[in-house]
Amino acid sequence: MKTKSYSYGDWSWKTYLKKVGSGWETGFLFDGKPIFVGNFIYPQEASRWYALMNREISSFAKTYKVGSNFPAAWFKSFFSNHLYRFYYAYLDKLFAKYNRSYQAAVSRDVRRYKQFAKKFSPPPSEKPYQLRSA
DSSP: OEEEEEEETTEEEEEEEEEETTEEEEEEEETTEEEEEEEESSHHHHHHHHHHHHHHHHHHHHHSOOOTTSOHHHHHHHHHHHHHHHHHHHHHHHHHHHHHHHHHHHHHHHHHHHHHHHHHOOOTTSOOOOOOOO
16 A cells, blocks of 8 residues: 655645455545545556656646635545546546447457358357347
8 A cells, every 4th residue: 555645734644545345446535535446457557657646736726726724525526626626627538548448459350250151150050049038
């Protein structure tokens, strides 16, 4: 498990990366309460997101400065929404990559199927196999 702590005025923040079940979880705690949780299947993606998240937190803190009497509840919501927007932008990039690789795999398999179908097609008297729901 990896953790990183921040202090921002009177507030304390903590990020973490840990293995959960067969996946990975990243999160952000604001005064000990979770305001962001992200889940991943692959550890490389989780580690990459964890590094990006920590960099984004530092950038956010430099951009949006607040005083000690700032409303914490509103700030938590603002910060949580900002992290989730950044998280989903990261996931969009990953999904685009996966979509390209799976599209290529399906195209390759369809071409191979057509080659097999020419050689191994059933005789006209045999009914083709059909899937039926139970």
